[in-house]
Amino acid sequence: MTCVFLSFGINLCQLERNNFLCCFVYFGETKQPIFSTRAHVFQIDPNTKKNWVPTSKHAVTVSYFYDSTRNVYRIISLDGSKAIINSTITPNMTFTKTSQKFGQWADSRANTVYGLGFSSESNLAKFADKFAEFKEAARLAKEKSQEKMELTSTPSQESAPGDLQSPLTSESINGTDDERVTPDTPQHTEARAEPSQNALPFSHSSSNINKHWEAELAALKGNNAKLTAALLESTANVKQWKQQLAAYQEEAERLHKRVTELECVSGQTTVIKSQKTELNQTIEELESALKAKEEELERLKAEVESANEFQSQKDTLTLKLQDSESRNETLEAQLSDLERRLESSQHEREDFRKSLRSLLELLDSKIFELTELRDTLAKLLEGS
Template identity: 75%
Template sequence: MTFTKTSQKFGQWADSRANTVYGLGFSSENHLKKFAEKFAEFKEAARIAKEKSHEKAELASTPSQESATGDMQSPFTPESVNGTDEERATPDISHNALPFPHGSAINKHWEAELAALKGNNAKLTAALLESTANVKQWKQQLAAYREEAERLHKRVTELEYTCSQTNVIKTHKTELNQTIEELESALKTKEEEIDGLKAEVENARQLQAQRDSLAQKLQETETRSRDLVGQLADLEQRLESNQLGQEAFLRNLRTLLELLDGKIFELTELRDNLAKLVEGS
């Protein structure tokens, strides 16, 4: 099992049996670093547990490794236990791999696994210390140890199998890096578009300010226009009144001229008559 950091905030590993690559994203580079350290720590603990399990199997299967009193060495503690050959039977370690948990909860899962193993190891140590007085109790604790050892061996088997898929991980890493580059390029393009939109928004704001100014000037012009229209109407009304007065004056003047013409005609006739009278006398 190999955890690979593919970027500052992302890591991945592969499950070749399921033909699947799992990945985890982190909120910061420090969280990714801590996860990678824990991952390596659990992997090393699994390797050590597997070695101890193999040592126990070798001790149980070789008579020369037993003590003079018939004790058997525990893989987790140096204490010995008295018992018969049947009581020192080698635990059956299965090689069937369990499905590897994945997702955002993998760290908690492994911590729980390690905590469970530590708790079972403490129980097993206490049972081995008391095994000289109670062999039956030691058998019960040994059965619990066998179950935990089998589970741990299954984890180790899957980790070893996954480690052989380095090429698959590298291939997926290359593809992910290429995808990241494409996304960064697209992000850069989007940022340029956003800058262009910001410039357009600024221009729109300036145009809006100009429009508001022109609207205010237009409103003022309309107000002045209404005032001028009112003044023009008043002038037209006054002009119309003046025209009516002028027309009346002209009518009166024409009437006066007509009367004056009549009087002039009468005076002319009177003059002519007077002239005739003067000539006749």
Template identity: 55%
Template structure:
């Protein structure tokens, strides 16, 4: 920014933010304009009666945007905002350190945009009031092609505005479709992860049950072997009882036999308890197969949603390209309008000079 511009422009508000510009190729990704946070300021140009946003990084201006009444500053997150500058043919983005800084910058943007609108209206009113030649000849010079407001350039502008409205409607429709697709995708993903978690829990429970079954099988086999051994021992003791055995020995053998029978009975009861505790492996496997089937269905549904999102992104890209072409037409129409305004000003000046000379 030159020294003359510095003298005639006065800073109104300053803050620090990370500056970004939209990628001119993809129109989607942000490109950092500076490595660190830079000072971003609002300036007022008293000579031209305009407001500008200026930020200097190193030796060059990374932002030089004139605020116009049709500009809009949009908050895209708690600490990030952006606005489009059709004259610079780019979109600026600012990342702030806090939500409060973003709100202050957005409020000042809205205030200065309104001030720019009022300044433009006052400038137009002042031009009409202070131009006596235009007032005197406004009824006489109506057929002038310069003053005509319905030329081919204006028709083109109206067509561009209509195309802009259609593009805006299409963009909203695509955004809504993308939003609905994203919500469905999130819901399906949540259910998918929930089923995955349940499936992992069932698999872990099945493995634990299998391990317990193996353990119970080993215990059951050990108890059966011990029971068989006790039966053999009872048989041996019974075979040892002969007519020559004394009453004392018979009593001792009877007690031992009774104790072995009680032990055998207790072991058989433990075997029955273990059999009752054995889980239903067939039911667990059936439930696991059902969950795997649902998981496959969800994966297929997820792939369909991804295809729909990809299709929507392609449609959005086509809409953005169409919007770019419409913007180019609007810019060309604006340039033609500026030329007509310059010619009109020259005509007013000539008429004023002619009136003064007469």
């Protein structure tokens, strides 16, 4: 990470060496992100320009930040203390969705192409919408900055045609940072014709420069206070880490003593090896005996299972026999009842036959009497 030295003597690299996260401190930049999401970060392979190279082993936080001093929007992502994305959004950038969960954009200043893999389509859509929104805001900010720079830097129309903008502008004071917006005006190549012609623009530019420096100084003071607090917190963390280091050193000394004791015990390795050989032989004998016992146990288990099977068959047959006996008793009772009923019906039949015989005999006698009566009546009829 590029070391940032402030005018108040605080070195951010020193804070980084103390393992305090002071990455991405920009003059006037807000602390809180405007929008954050989680994604897997990739960069295009610089050699092949085709394959994607993952820059994070897992999903990391990717955030949009606003740099109020430079009036630009940034995409920033950290993997631990390592900056894996630090991209400034410019109006000519384009975020492209290459799949349902993957998007990419090219950063010419970083000379790379960033790719983000999201967990859902909605996260990708939100990130793309924010990219388009901040891209448009960057375009508007660039136009406003160009208008402002033209008003503060362009000389009066009454000046001679050869007199161009004054070199004492905010751009010349702060350097040609490619994150600042530079108006499309030619450089001053000729000496001024007359000092009196540029007196008014020069004084006006000096006033703007003073205001700009006052704003820069106020921002630097604020950042200096923040970094001082961060340095104090880092110092406290260093004390804590020193305590942890002392504890680790004590643990290392204890382990070293333990290793020494084990080395002293190593002289008895011959006896231990012989005992180990005897124990191994005993273990093998016990294992063979255990194997034999296990085989015997398996055989007994098989016999027990067969006996249990026979017992279950016996119980089944016993139940069937009992059922058969109960049904046989029922049938015998039914047979006895039928025999009794048959005998009773036979007696009733004999009685009925006897009754019929007696009725036939009585009928025969009556028929005989009627025959005699008829004959008598016929005789009487013939005699009359």
